[in-house]
Amino acid sequence: MRWCQPMVHTRPISSNSSAVMSQVVTRFAPSPTGYLHIGSARTALFNWAYARKTGGKMLLRVEDTDRERSTEPAIQAIYDGLSWLGLEWDGDPVLQFGRASRHAEIAEELLASGHAYRCYCSQEELAQMRETARAEGRAPRYNGYWRDRDPSEAPEGVKPVIRIKAPQQGEIVVNDSVQGKVVFQSEHLDDFIILRSDGTPTYMLAVVVDDHDMGVTHIIRGDDHLTNAARQIVIYRAMGWQVPGMAHIPLIHGADGAKLSKRHGALGVKAYREMGYLPEAMRNYLARLGWSHEDDELFSSEQMIEWFDLDGLNKGAARFDFVKLENINGHYIRQSQPDYLYEVMVSTAEEVGRAEDHAGLLANKETVLSALPELQPRAKTVLELIDLAQFIYVERPLTVDAAAQKHLGDDSRSLLADAVDVLKGLNEWSVESIDGSMRTLAEQKGLKLGKIAQPLRAALTGRTVSPGIFEVMVLIGREESLARLSDQTQDAALNTGT
């Protein structure tokens, strides 16, 4: 329409052109007060997927207005965690505390327009109010003491806070993409503080101002913020700003259904990396916790983006299940290219301080690489992959674990000696030739192959579990194989000889 055109042209092109306005803008807004929580990571994942799906942007805002608890390492943990998970944000991160003056400015504006007022109550008075309200069976809320009081009554030397004038009747409706229409009665909301007595903004004010200024169109966050949404709408209305779309996703619970505990998954993202989980597995698992697309279980992130929709988000809380995470991780380990896995093994070994493994992996790159296809189906985590690869670089003489010792009795040792003789005479050192010769030996002795294979495994790896033992022999080579075997037969000689 004609009267719309001047608006378009006079607005600054930077933020309000019609093209930009129709673009989805989501944001991930963690507070840097510890490690990056796994539940937060999932929230980031959904924000990321929705932005990518719609061709929009995901912004990152660090909510560091709590000066007591916010720390620099925690901010770094957010960046590192997101990067590891492959959840790239758009533009520079916004540090909320840096916008404090803007927040104060809005508080003043609200004050000037009569939508807010100064309150001079002391902590003691407020505590008293809450107690009274509770005693009367009402919600513990501020009673509006200074709402209509003349500032001239202000007590001496008290630095006031600024409170929003919340509506006292009517209802506030949150139209949520996940929870549906949620109605709050205004009488249950009090005049909450938007600016502290030291002039810094509270969370409630800062989020609204920042989401508005950053052009956020969709707020996807944990449903612990659902009631806050009502409070925030009060500020949006007072400022005459448009309320963004909202999607409050359920929280993640621990395996026992209660709060997430350390044992139940309440760990930082970094901990998952150190436990040997792959980022692609984390993304897939986290996505299935509270979101679904028909019966699909295993899918790439590209596929997830294609399928992602707010409709697919669940309303009920999900429990964190390490067993399923492991299964999915195992799937991705099997799917991965050996060279990629090798790099992850090396960096993980270094990160968790497994110096010997780190050195062993580096010194035997080619062997590890060719062993990987044998190792992959046997590991659920990168840590297990490293354990499985140890037979390649362990130093002789091997330490034999208790279970493996049982396969190295006197009978077995003499059998091993026979095997060594046969092996020494082999022209070709390949899985086929070794396999054939050992089967023949077993047949001659009237034994099942397993009776020879297990002692071989015990002697060659020091364990009862390993990849196919003939594959192991080819992997470590003829010389090393015979040496490890001889170590055991010579022990036998010592033990039985004298």
Place this chain on the structure above:
RNA sequence: GCGCCCAUCGUCUAGUGGUUAGGACACCGCCCUCUCACGGCGGGAACAGGGGUUCGAGUCCCCUUGGGCGUACCA
């Protein structure tokens, strides 16, 4: 206490008034097999309870129970 949200196998979930209630993980059995995995085949396992609405409820409404979140000059 008050307010709000949630509720399908042990767990993650599909399901949007008419299904033998499906899949995945886990579990059990069988097969493969030099161990362990991987893989294949098969099995047990759920609509929290009670009222409605309807010819017909897992699907809609109410209550109960059970969980969660909020109720800060934290975010």
